[in-house]
Amino acid sequence: MRICILGGDGYLGWPTAMHFAARGHDVVAVDNGAKRSWEESVDVVPLDPVPTLEERAEHWRRGWRRPIEVVHGDIAGDPGLMHGICRDFKPDAIIHYAEQPSAPFSMMNQESALYTQHNNVQGNLNVMFAMRDHCPDAHLIKLGTMGEYGTPNIDIEEGWLELEHKGRRDRVLYPKKPHSLYHLSKVHDSHNLEFACRVWNLRVTDLNQGVVYGIETPEMDGDPMLCTSFHYDDIFGTVLNRFVVQAVIGMPLTVYGNGRQTRGYLNIRDTLQCVELAALNPSQPGEFRVYNQFTEQFSIMELARRVQKAALNLGHVVTLQHVANPRAEQEDHYYKAVHAGLLELGLKPHLLDDEVLVGMLERAEAAAGRVSEVGLLPRVSWRHGLQEESAPCTAAVS
């Protein structure tokens, strides 16, 4: 297949590019490098230094592997970019990761909020129009997030909801109460894409992904020249990654609020499996298909306890510490989300066990000397934006 990956320099984009190239597909990876400048603007760096996309693609090719073509460009700022790619490369599938991916980044201030919604929504619109004009039969695989749903008091279905109201029935887009202005940008994308399917007959799969963790994918093969960006900070990191890093540097694992917030999680290897399954089994023309992409549900406290236990096996005595929750979110809530579609397509989950945690801890140990303290405590309040001082800690619990 001909696969176009948008956001090919990112945490998931680069591993996805290698995954498809290793399986014999023609891959173009598009990126404008913006993520690296966003990281710089909030003083964070990934755990391991990450070669540029061009350097990684070149290193990959020199290993006698199927080349990954790199295109430097901005899908949001350059409305013609996707027209050129769709016209000339004629992708069978477009995998769209090219968005500002951080909720705290979107909540820092007015500028970052406007930027996030502009960048994400306009980029996605540009993809829609280019597909309509040049490759209307291609399949768009768009990365959404479980955070679009919020924490409703009913079961979360996969994008659509069959409902009965006053004796009549309809199938409607699942109603959403997103967690941040970033999550809202993805809700806007989903609505725009459903429209594009309805009016222009495009094929779209929206993957509402849980929180991804993990450093390694098979194609990296331990080669630092092929690594991906592993973030553990408050802006671009995810919670399990942060706990792992906190554990190896002897810092308490900082739990936002009471820690009973429950979400779906998945291993980065399963992201690659899911995206591949979606690509190999495209939605129909005119179909806006949604899958919830995660393999397990955990509360923050459960994750913290698991990291604590795995770290102890490696000799790290780790405590937990509750900090004031910088987010505006329900801490005690119902949470039951369907995630059947990708399993039906054949997903074989890599569950979070001690072996996975020990692997992550060992990788973090090896890089412990490079850990920056910036962002190990939260800096962005949902109500007040980016704070100069980190939020104060409250009582420690074991």
Next chain:
Amino acid sequence: MRICILGGDGYLGWPTAMHFAARGHDVVAVDNGAKRSWEESVDVVPLDPVPTLEERAEHWRRGWRRPIEVVHGDIAGDPGLMHGICRDFKPDAIIHYAEQPSAPFSMMNQESALYTQHNNVQGNLNVMFAMRDHCPDAHLIKLGTMGEYGTPNIDIEEGWLELEHKGRRDRVLYPKKPHSLYHLSKVHDSHNLEFACRVWNLRVTDLNQGVVYGIETPEMDGDPMLCTSFHYDDIFGTVLNRFVVQAVIGMPLTVYGNGRQTRGYLNIRDTLQCVELAALNPSQPGEFRVYNQFTEQFSIMELARRVQKAALNLGHVVTLQHVANPRAEQEDHYYKAVHAGLLELGLKPHLLDDEVLVGMLERAEAAAGRVSEVGLLPRVSWRHGLQEESAPCTAAVS
């Protein structure tokens, strides 16, 4: 009250400004004049020449009436504008009409689609942030549209839906399938505003308005220097306005598709009543309140027949003509929309009767010599964008 009207130069904005000023409120009208340039870009002009906002405000003041302050500025392009207004004017209510208001405009091409969503969503975000920072207790009255809902197979409720699913209950935002990329921009606004209420405790009333018709409001008092912009074209006109103009120039009333599409409608006078009722009865802090703002439902064919009949009374023999529907929409559909909230607040509807129609026809007759043929037939296809040639007509029916 201190009332800030965004989009004060528009079809509804200017009459709203006069309406509040005439009732003793302090009014600031904000506009950047963009609508006039959009009109120029698609070769349309309103039926009567419309003096500038500054000229109308000056004429209004000279009549010994309570002044309407005019601010020239762009709420979307200038992120600081609303901060200054919220800080210095300290509005009790902000009435937000300042959006690109046309579905066909948004569907012309990629550029107009991106512009519409950028302008509308970013402007609304700027209002949210300025309110959060300077007047968090003010009440935002945001104009949405019934077209956000689409044509679901269940009753349309007022913004929220109480539902039961798998034995559990929740109150959710009403799920939407909007009719165009313009309507989608309003859905995005609504989602962003519900979030602002939830996280920043803002007060918002979202008015999902039906199709507005009418030329006159009492404050105009027949004075052409106080008139509003009456559009009858394919881009900025609404259907009843167009039928009235077609009738007086002896052109068949052009019905898109089979004409069984049903929507909610209201008189421009009722828009003013509704907005005033919302302002006098604000939502609570943290409340995202939604009203469906229309007074009657009609199919396109019913409207055409009514105009045909009223025109006959004035001596115009008018035919109807079906034209290929340029929109992607269901023509045969269920449509039942609740519109109880504004009636409960005291709305006294001005229904569409022969007297109203004759009044509109007479106004159109007086200006018949100025009618432009541009846009009397549809130019924008939902599937293919702006067409050089108008869509072909199909069979005439009486």
